[in-house]
Amino acid sequence: MDGIRMTRCGFLAGGLALAGTAVLGPTLGAGTALASSSPPITDCAGWGARPNSDIVPIWNRRPVKILVHHTATPNGGDLSEGAGYSLARSIQRFHMDTRGWLDTGQHFTISRGGFVMEGRHRSLEVLRSGTRQVEGAHCTGQNVVAVGIENEGTYIDTVPTGALWDSLRATCAYICIQYGIAPTELYGHRDFKNTACPGDALYAMLPRLRGEVAGLLGRNIEGGAAHKASWPLLRPGDTGDAVTAAQYLLRDNGLTEVIPNGHYDAATSDAVLRYQYATGAEDVGMIGGETWPVLARTVRSSEDSDAAKAVETLAARRGVESVPDVVDRPDWQRLLGTGGAPADLTADPTGPPR
Template sequence: MAEVVTWTSGGAIVGRFEVTRRGFLTGGLALAGTAVLGATVGAGTAWAFDGPPITDCAGWGARPNSAVVPIWNQRPVKILVHHTATPNVTDYSQGAAFALARSIQNFHMDTRGWLDTGQHFTISRGGDVMEGRHRSLEVLRIGQRQVEGAHCTGQNIVSVGIENEGTYIDTDPTDALWTSLRTTCAYICSQYGIAPTELYGHRDFKNTACPGDRLYGMLPRLRREVAGLLGKNVEGGATQKASWPLLRPGDVGVDVQAAQYLLRDHGMTEVVPHGRYDAATADAVVAFEQATGAEDVGMLGGETWPVLARTVRSSERSEAGKAVETLAARRNAESVPDVVTRPDWQRLLGTGGSPADTSVDPVGPPR
């Protein structure tokens, strides 16, 4: 059975493709100034997929990069999904999309001090897909090397970063954006040989709400649909990746209480383990993040949990042991291993799943 995928720009249909069971696209489009990606397949891939039309940097009026864009002689192994945290606009025109790309580049270069846009690709709410950092599209077509990004510390040379226009804390992305996101991910996977299950959110690696609670919650669906477009069969559990809960000021519950015990375990004895993410807890989280070199935003996410939740014996009389005991009481039907490691913490926190790719790139300042 085939699926019809339609691309629009400014409300007009510019392409209609039929996705076959084998994952190939057939059809055509007519969109001046936009690159249509061919089915050049990176070495070692088992499937081919033509991507959506992608406008390169020249097409949306990018400034020149301020320094040479580093290109690594290796392929990325995952895709990171972001949201731009900008208004959920209703202007879905291509002109609005290009203006967004320019504003992001200006912010990244003029305020962040980076050499270019940080992410590799940007998708507008109208579904327009644009190259972000210079040379990202060129290198993707070849499928052998990786443009160094600046979208997530520790992930900039092992992942492709995709920014999605809007804020998706309590709102779903538009259908046009979603269609472009999944077809873009499928093309990136086909070019680099990335497994369709290796799609992550920014918060999996940093202390951030990005890409928003709603879009982050849609990632299992994204993995499943990308796999379907590529004609790949994945087990249902494989689309749910092991992660860490995102805790924020105002949250309450057992997860917060366990985090408070763990903060005390690391010497922050001023924290009271009452299960409320209050100001004192937020201050302690910031202090811990500063001490460990993490992003100190007062949220407890994917960057800090792996450091905070140390390996511990479940029977030991320590604050970390109390954290295990607190979480285990909630899941009283499950046994707790004698030695609790990261996967066990994630299972006790209710965020277990298939193993996540924890590979990181050399630590360095974003450029």
């Protein structure tokens, strides 16, 4: 069975990568119009990867979504293939030598020049089979259920190059075809973690990405399905009603020294860090897709609590006339102004990234 063994954990574990170089163009299934439009993908050997330091786990299941990341590296002007390969090697070096992981964390990397590269060993081979998933290390809780794509650059206030965007769109379409993933199931890293990744500008382009991927697949996304429900990303220095709501929710969790004044000040930042440490979240001081779902608990209209005050604050400031008797996740997102089509919250069964 091609050197693969079944483990007691229920996943397929592949051996160390074999030598060899290939630049592989995807072959799309019958009935699609994309056979010639998917980008070529350079495998690990092609860009000069080191061998993985341990067995790459391969699960006998399909992923159900795609996560978009940015590398948070400079938006350099060298768009050559060689620059892309150098980036891939530097990412692998950082992940293995600094993070202590067995290999590159993401499944695929796209350079600013639009060159698509395999990230973690065997990701391309397994993608082409369409039935299994390489376990990544790109987002805790999503490493088995989501394909991770790193995009070279920092996209806080600038957008990707046209070449990168075209390759991202085509790569996502190919992944959707291979795994049967709906084009609406494309997310940003911040949807599941307390991070600015993939940058404000690129994150804002995700509805467009969903729509364009759907177009490549010959499908239409009806209504507001391209806009997925999410959580606002709050950072030190932010102001507004979402900050006030978060401050009330922190108080609801026992951090009563926080003053609900709508300013993400030093006291709020300190409380957020302590709350994240206590809940096992990444304690980066931002409130994002990892902390909001824990912080924003279910609230009943009859409550006299700080959480109920958070609901009242949002409803009053956003002019919401009626609030349900029970406020749950979709209601919080609507009140926070980030409602939309339901998001896929599936989490994988694995532990920390490796």
